[in-house]
Amino acid sequence: PKKRGPKKRKMTKARLERSKLRRQKANARERNRMHDLNAALDNLRKVVPCYSKTQKLSKIETLRLAKNYIWALSEILRSGKRPDLVSYVQTLCKGLSQPTTNLVAGCLQLNSRNFLTEQGADGAGRFHGSGGPFAMHPY
16 A cells, blocks of 8 residues: 655654754743743632632632632622622532532631531532522523
């Protein structure tokens, strides 16, 4: 069987050096991109609730918490009402892991056991009243 495409040229020393140099530059760009992304995530961690220097949230948990925080702030602006603490924590913790949920509840001085009994087994919030300003969002 005949191979398709251009013939592969032999790797001369000069071509090998150029190839290595291109790879090094690409690696440096990727390293800088990751440093920038990590710096941006560190800045985001500082502005969401429960910033902790000792227990850093993962990238995905940081993004989830930030999304929930934006949702919670939007609901406060929309309704013009201050939510009760349990509803606020439930909104912040939607879709977060158990350790992050415990961290958020602890930061906001809410006993996580009390908070968890307010949630159903599926994690959906059960709120008092008619949904209130913090009915859980479907995402």
